[in-house]
Amino acid sequence: MVCSEIILAVKKLFPQFSVISCEENYADELIMKVTPQIFKEACLALHKILLSSVVMLFALDEREKTGKFVVNCVFLNLRQSKWITVSIDIPSETPYFDSLAQNMYSSSFFEREIWEMFGIEPKGNPDLRRLRLHDEVWPQGNFPLRKDFTKKVEGSLGEYKFSRVEGKGIFEIPVGPVHAGIIGPGHFRFSVAGEPIINLEQRLGFTHRGVEKLFEGRNCVEAIRFSECVSGDAAFAHSLAFALACEKICGVSVSGEAAYLRAIFLELERMYNHVNDIGGIATDVGFSFPAALSAIIKEGILQLNEKLCGSRYLKKINLVGGVSLNLDENKKNSTRIFLKNIKYDFSELTKILFSSVSFMDRVDSTGVLKKKTAKDIGVNGLAARASGIPVDLRKYFPGVYKEAGFKMAIEESGDVLARLRMRVSEFKESCRLIEEFLAKLKNGEKINFSPVLKEASALGYVEAWRGPVLYWLKTDSRGLIERCKIVDASFCNWQGLSYAVLGNIVPDFPVCNKSFDLSYSGNDL
Amino acid sequence: MKIPLAIIQLIFIILFSPFLSGLITKIKNTLRMRKGQGVFQPYLNLRKLFLKREVISETASWVFGVAPFVVMASVLTAALLIPMFIGQSPLGGAGDFFVLIFVLALGRFFLALAALDAGSSFTGMGSSREMFISSLAEPAVCLVIFSVSLQFGSTGIAASFGMHPVPVSLLVAGIALFMVIIAETSRIPVDNQETHLELTMVHEAMILEYSGKRLALIEWAAYIKQMLWFFVIAQLIFPIASFSCCNNFSGLISWGMWYLARIMIIVIAVAIVEVSLAKMRLFRVADFLGFGFVLAVISVICAILRI
Incomplete structure (x- = not known):
C-alpha cells in the first residue's frame, strides 16, 4: 500500500x-x-x-x-x-x-x-499509574527519557494504588515480587473468591534498568552487544532485531550465508526455549518425568549452541552487517546428527505428555485467552497464534524462510494446551527449518561491509520465540544512537495473562503463567 | 515387657522414618534418570534445621509456638498405639483404631490453626486446602477401619496384627487406605512435596512460616506419620506374625527381611505413582478421595459377606 x-x-x-x-x-x-x-x-x-x-x-x-x-x-x-x-x-x-x-x-x-x-x-487515558518508575522510589516529576534528564531529582514519594475488588468473601493474595523459584521479580495481586480468581493485577518494572536511555549516545555499530542483555533468553533475537535496524540505516541488506546462519541460530533459540517451557509446564503440574526429559533435551541444545558458536545462549554472533562466525562441514554434520537424535527424544516426550490423562486434564481448557480479548489487548506472537490469530513475522516478512517453505502453526482454543501444542509444532518446524537452511548454506560467501553512518531512523523486527521483538532506532549524523525504542512481545502479552487466568483457580496460576512464559526484563527494560 | 517394647518401638520409628522418605526420593530420581540426593538426605536436612535459628512471625501467638510439639506428640502417641513387632502395642488397651485417627487429627488441627495464626496469606490458603482434603480423607479411613474391625471382630489395633489369610475385604481396604495415605502424606497426585510454587502447595504452604527447630519437628512428625500409615497398610495386605514365633536365628533373619521387604513394596509403589502422574487440579481431589471412599465401602460389603 x-x-x-x-x-x-x-x-x-x-x-x-x-x-x-x-x-x-x-x-x-x-x-x-x-x-x-x-x-x-x-x-x-x-x-x-x-x-x-x-x-x-x-x-x-x-x-x-x-x-x-x-x-x-x-x-x-x-x-x-x-x-x-x-x-x-x-x-x-x-x-x-x-x-x-x-x-x-x-x-x-x-x-x-x-x-x-x-x-x-x-x-483522556483513565489510568496513568506508572509502570516502571515505582512511586516508592521515584518522585513525581522525573522524566528520565527526556534529553535534559541527568539524574534523579529527590522529592516526595508516593504509593502505588492497586485496583480493589470488594465484596463478601473476597480475599486478596499478594504474591511476589520475590518468588520461591529462581525467576524474575514481579508482583501479582490476586482478588479471589475462595479459589477462583476474580481479578489479577500485575505490578512489574522491578528489573527496570533504563535500557533505552543507556543505548542513547552509543555508536550504533558497537551497541549491538548491549542489545543481547535486554532479555537473556532471547539474546539472539534481540541482537538480530537491533542489527536489522542498524543495517537499514546503513543501507546494507544481509543475504546469502549470513542470513541463513541468522535463521539457524534464531530457530535454535526458539527450540531450547520451547522445550524448556514444555518442561516447565510439566513441572508446574507436578509431572516430573517429562520435565526431566525436557531438561535433558534443552541441555543438549545448549551444548550444541556452545559447540557451534562458543556461547550456550547464542551471544556474540550477530554483527551489524553479518555474523561473526562460520559453520564448517564438521559442525554442520554434528548439527544434523544431533537434530536427528533430538527429534526422537522429543517425540517420546510429546507422546508421554499427550497420552497422560492426568496431565491433559490439567492443561485442557485451563487459562483460556479468547481471540477477541487477545485482539483487543494486542497480544502477539505465540500466545496470539494459540488463540487463533494468524500473526507470524516469519510468514509476512519471510526472507530466507520463503525458500525453506515455512509453515505457520496455529491453534484455536487459546488454553494452556493450545500454547503447549503451539510450542510442540514450532519445535518440530524449527528442526525442519534448520535442516533446510543447513543444506542451503554455502561456504565462502563473505560480506564486505563498511557502514555508512548517517542520520536516519528505521525499524528492525524479528519473530523471536515469544513473539515479535521490535527495535525502532534513530541515529544522528555521526551514527550515534539518539533513540532506541524496544518492544518485546512480553510487553503486551503480560496483559493477556491477566485475562487468561480469570475464573481459574489459584493453584492453576503457575501453569497458566508458564504457558505464556513472559520475560520480566524484556518488559521492564 | 511393655516399657522396653515401647522404647524399642519409639527409637525404631523415630530413627527409621526419615530413611523411608529419602528412599522414595531416591527411587523417584532414579526413575527420572537423575542422580539426585542420597538416601540419608532427610537426616542431613533435619540436622541442618535443628542447628538453624528460627524466624517467627510478629503476629503469631502461643499457638504457633506450641503446634509443632503437639504435632510431634500426636504422632508419637499414635506410634505407640500400633503393634509393630509383637502382637500387642505398647499403649495397648489405651485406644483403638478410632483413637489413632483422632490423635493424628489433633496434630493436623493444631497445624492448621498455627498456619492461620502466622497471618500470611499463603499459610491460610494452605490450611483451608488441607482441611478440605482431610475432610474427604477421614471418612474413607473410618470406613476402612470399620471394614477391618468387621473382619477381626474388634476395633482394637492389636487384633489385626499377626499372621492371617488376606480376604478380599482386607485387600480392597488396603488399596483404599493407600489412596487416602497419598493424600495424608501430601504426595502426587494430591499434593506435591517437591514444588517451590507457593500458590499450588497444600501441606507445604501450611508450614511455610516455620523455620529452624520447629520446622524440623514438623518435618520429622510427617516422616513418622508416613511410616505409621505404611505399616498399617503393610499389615493389612502383607500380614506378618510376631517375631517371637521365630525359633532360630535364620528364622529371625528371614522374618526381618520380609518385615522390611513389605514396607519397601509400598515405598516403591508410592514412588512409581508419584513419577507417573501429574498433580490433580485441586477440586479433582474430591473425585480421587471419593473413589477411595467407594473402595472402602466395597471392602465393608466384602467384610459383611465374609469374602
Whole structure:
C-alpha cells in the first residue's frame, strides 16, 4: 500500500484527514506526519482499515533541534507486509496528546510509558499509574527519557494504588515480587473468591534498568552487544532485531550465508526455549518425568549452541552487517546428527505428555485467552497464534524462510494446551527449518561491509520465540544512537495473562503463567 | 515387657522414618534418570534445621509456638498405639483404631490453626486446602477401619496384627487406605512435596512460616506419620506374625527381611505413582478421595459377606 492509497483509504472513513508529509522510507516502512489535532481519528481509522492493534507507540525528545516532542504510533499492515507509522509533533509548551486508550486498549500501556518517561500526557487515558518508575522510589516529576534528564531529582514519594475488588468473601493474595523459584521479580495481586480468581493485577518494572536511555549516545555499530542483555533468553533475537535496524540505516541488506546462519541460530533459540517451557509446564503440574526429559533435551541444545558458536545462549554472533562466525562441514554434520537424535527424544516426550490423562486434564481448557480479548489487548506472537490469530513475522516478512517453505502453526482454543501444542509444532518446524537452511548454506560467501553512518531512523523486527521483538532506532549524523525504542512481545502479552487466568483457580496460576512464559526484563527494560 | 517394647518401638520409628522418605526420593530420581540426593538426605536436612535459628512471625501467638510439639506428640502417641513387632502395642488397651485417627487429627488441627495464626496469606490458603482434603480423607479411613474391625471382630489395633489369610475385604481396604495415605502424606497426585510454587502447595504452604527447630519437628512428625500409615497398610495386605514365633536365628533373619521387604513394596509403589502422574487440579481431589471412599465401602460389603 503506497502513500496515496492509504491516504485515500483513511479519507473514506475520516474525511477531514490530511497529511503534512508521507514517505516510504524503506520498502517495508511508511511514515505519515499528521497534525496532533487529527492524530486520534487518524489512528482509529488506520486501526479499522488495517485490523491492526497498536504495535508500538513511543515518544522522542527533539526539543534541542526543533523544540518539539515527537510521538510515533506504529501499525502493522499484514496484507502488504508493511509497517505504517503515524507521527505527530508536540510543542514542548503543551506536552499532551489525545489518548487512544479508550478506543484501542492496546495503546494503553504505551501511553502510560510515554507519560512516565517523557512527561507527555495522553489526555483522556483513565489510568496513568506508572509502570516502571515505582512511586516508592521515584518522585513525581522525573522524566528520565527526556534529553535534559541527568539524574534523579529527590522529592516526595508516593504509593502505588492497586485496583480493589470488594465484596463478601473476597480475599486478596499478594504474591511476589520475590518468588520461591529462581525467576524474575514481579508482583501479582490476586482478588479471589475462595479459589477462583476474580481479578489479577500485575505490578512489574522491578528489573527496570533504563535500557533505552543507556543505548542513547552509543555508536550504533558497537551497541549491538548491549542489545543481547535486554532479555537473556532471547539474546539472539534481540541482537538480530537491533542489527536489522542498524543495517537499514546503513543501507546494507544481509543475504546469502549470513542470513541463513541468522535463521539457524534464531530457530535454535526458539527450540531450547520451547522445550524448556514444555518442561516447565510439566513441572508446574507436578509431572516430573517429562520435565526431566525436557531438561535433558534443552541441555543438549545448549551444548550444541556452545559447540557451534562458543556461547550456550547464542551471544556474540550477530554483527551489524553479518555474523561473526562460520559453520564448517564438521559442525554442520554434528548439527544434523544431533537434530536427528533430538527429534526422537522429543517425540517420546510429546507422546508421554499427550497420552497422560492426568496431565491433559490439567492443561485442557485451563487459562483460556479468547481471540477477541487477545485482539483487543494486542497480544502477539505465540500466545496470539494459540488463540487463533494468524500473526507470524516469519510468514509476512519471510526472507530466507520463503525458500525453506515455512509453515505457520496455529491453534484455536487459546488454553494452556493450545500454547503447549503451539510450542510442540514450532519445535518440530524449527528442526525442519534448520535442516533446510543447513543444506542451503554455502561456504565462502563473505560480506564486505563498511557502514555508512548517517542520520536516519528505521525499524528492525524479528519473530523471536515469544513473539515479535521490535527495535525502532534513530541515529544522528555521526551514527550515534539518539533513540532506541524496544518492544518485546512480553510487553503486551503480560496483559493477556491477566485475562487468561480469570475464573481459574489459584493453584492453576503457575501453569497458566508458564504457558505464556513472559520475560520480566524484556518488559521492564 | 511393655516399657522396653515401647522404647524399642519409639527409637525404631523415630530413627527409621526419615530413611523411608529419602528412599522414595531416591527411587523417584532414579526413575527420572537423575542422580539426585542420597538416601540419608532427610537426616542431613533435619540436622541442618535443628542447628538453624528460627524466624517467627510478629503476629503469631502461643499457638504457633506450641503446634509443632503437639504435632510431634500426636504422632508419637499414635506410634505407640500400633503393634509393630509383637502382637500387642505398647499403649495397648489405651485406644483403638478410632483413637489413632483422632490423635493424628489433633496434630493436623493444631497445624492448621498455627498456619492461620502466622497471618500470611499463603499459610491460610494452605490450611483451608488441607482441611478440605482431610475432610474427604477421614471418612474413607473410618470406613476402612470399620471394614477391618468387621473382619477381626474388634476395633482394637492389636487384633489385626499377626499372621492371617488376606480376604478380599482386607485387600480392597488396603488399596483404599493407600489412596487416602497419598493424600495424608501430601504426595502426587494430591499434593506435591517437591514444588517451590507457593500458590499450588497444600501441606507445604501450611508450614511455610516455620523455620529452624520447629520446622524440623514438623518435618520429622510427617516422616513418622508416613511410616505409621505404611505399616498399617503393610499389615493389612502383607500380614506378618510376631517375631517371637521365630525359633532360630535364620528364622529371625528371614522374618526381618520380609518385615522390611513389605514396607519397601509400598515405598516403591508410592514412588512409581508419584513419577507417573501429574498433580490433580485441586477440586479433582474430591473425585480421587471419593473413589477411595467407594473402595472402602466395597471392602465393608466384602467384610459383611465374609469374602
